[in-house]
Each structure stands twice: as structure tokens, then as C-alpha cells.
């Protein structure tokens with residue numbers, strides 16, 4: 001059973017709830033720490049995950065001017081996490097500065113360099129919002145591709161994209177470009193605010209390296225059974 005490809009987000013407000021989930025699902029080796037938990041509780045959860053020998057996706061989605069994202073990346077590189085996110089729309093100068101700061105910071109901290117991956121377009125947005133609210137004149141798949149190419153040209157390790165765009169990004173960006181897909185929903189799960197979803201097996205077949213699957217597992221009455229059902233679907 002391939003459990004390595006699933007990243008489960010710890011989208012809870014307290015360390016106690018986060019640790020309860022980690023301990024309830026020992027077969028999960030890769031956990032995501034996002035804005036809710038990090039803003040609520042700080043870096044303590046990263047220490048807890050490290051002690052349990054888990055891989056960590058620090059999903060703080062940096063989006064700021066080059067000097068500021070570089071500072072944030074330099075600081076984040078001390079934690080020894082595996083993945084870090086930045087919005088591609090921060091622009092090429094910021095993406096390059098962030099990548100360089102991660103490399104410099106990791107060297108100083110004597111840690112491996114985390115893979116920096118760029119958000120192409122949040123999976124909660126649809127084509128209508130892209131065109132009419134964000135006033136982006138490109139078709140959505142083309143826009144996501146251009147954001148991934150910007151990340152690749154800037155020297156980043158990969159991108160975050162919806163599973164609906166992953167096949168095209170994989171074809172264009174190649175096999176070495178890391179593609180991480182949130183917005184994954186088994187047929188039996190609520191979509192919630194995710195607007196461009198695929199099932200876990202569709203997403204893997206389309207070329208995703210990792211699937212981020214949260215509420216179908218963590219909000220389930222029985223997270224262990226939900227995870228098992230997903231493992232069975234993809235194995």
C-alpha cells in the first residue's frame with residue numbers, strides 16, 4: 001500500500017488536537033502544518049513532528065516583497081522541514097530571493113535545503129472567479145501552467161496545483177519538477193470549498209507526486225477508516 005504519497009494537513013487550532021491526530025494515524029509519514037496551527041501555536045508542532053520522525057510540509061504560503069520572503073525563508077530553513085510554499089504571484093525576483101535565502105539559511109543551520117514549491121492558483125478558485133474577480137484574461141489551465149513555469153524558471157523545486165491541471169504541468173515541466181496536489185476528494189467525501197477536485201487515484205494517475213488530503217480524513221467520524229479507504233482506493 002503506498003502511504004508515502006499522502007500528506008495530511010493538521011488544520012486544527014491546538015497542539016493537543018494536532019498530536020491526537022498524529023498519534024491516531026501512525027501510518028501517516030508526511031504531515032502538513034498550515035496557517036491555522038502555526039499562527040495559533042508557533043513552531044512547537046514542528047519539534048513534535050520531528051521527534052516522531054515525520055516529514056513536514058510547512059505550508060505558510062509566503063507572499064510578499066523579495067526582501068521579506070527571503071527573510072521568512074531564511075528563518076524557516078532552520079526548522080529542517082521538507083516542503084515550504086510561496087505564491088508564484090510574488091514574482092520572479094521574490095521567488096529567486098526566497099530560493100537563495102532557503103539555501104543560505106539551511107547551510108548556516110546545517111540542515112537539508114527544503115523544497116520550495118509555488119502555489120499556482122488556489123484550488124478553491126474556479127474559472128469564473130479567475131476571469132471576473134481576479135481579472136486574469138488567460139484560461140485557467142494556461143494560467144496555472146504559466147505560474148508553474150515561472151516557478152521552474154526561478155529555480156524552485158516544484159509547484160502546488162489542482163489535480164485537474166497536474167497532467168498538463170507534468171507534461172510541460174518534466175518528471176523532476178515536484179507537483180503537489182490539494183483539492184483531492186474521494187467520491188464519498190464532501191467537496192467543501194475545493195472547486196477543482198479529482199479523486200485520489202485520478203490525481204495520482206494524472207501525475208501528482210503527493211496528494212494533500214485533509215477533511216475527508218480529519219473531519220471524518222472515523223479518521224482511521226477514512227484513511228484506510230483512501231489507501232485501498234489508490235493501491
Ligand SMILES: O=c1ccn([C@@H]2O[C@H](COP(=O)(O)O)[C@@H](O)[C@H]2O)c(=O)[nH]1
Pocket residue numbers: 009011032034119121122123124160182183184192194212213214215216
Ligand atoms: O491551492 C491550495 C493550496 C493549499 N491548500 C491546502 O491544502 C489543504 C486541503 O485540505 P482539505 O481539507 O483536503 O480541503 C488545506 O490545508 C489547504 O490550506 C489547498 O487546499 N489548496
